[in-house]
Amino acid sequence: MINALTVEAKNSPEFLERLLRVCRHRGFTIQSINAEVNNTQHTTQINLTVCSERDISLLTKQIDKVVGVIGLTLLQQPENIKASA
Secondary structure (H helix, E strand, O other): EEEEEEEEOOOOOOHHHHHHHHHOOOOOOOEEEEEEOOOOOEEEEEEEEEEEEOOOHHHHHHHHOOOEEEEEEEEEEEOOOOOOO
């Protein structure tokens, strides 16, 4: 299942490393990542697309606990598509 997340965090050099470690430890593969720094507010907005068969809540609960996280938004939840022949 593919999910898109937006993480807003305090701008610090080690934050991205912490975020990537959490994704790896929880069994999620990052398919795309985009980060933008807001120098006036000293924050970073990171857009992630992750893939895993595991439930996305296993990742979002852990990201919420990472030091520096201000907000987390799940942009896209997987749709269960059933096909019939």
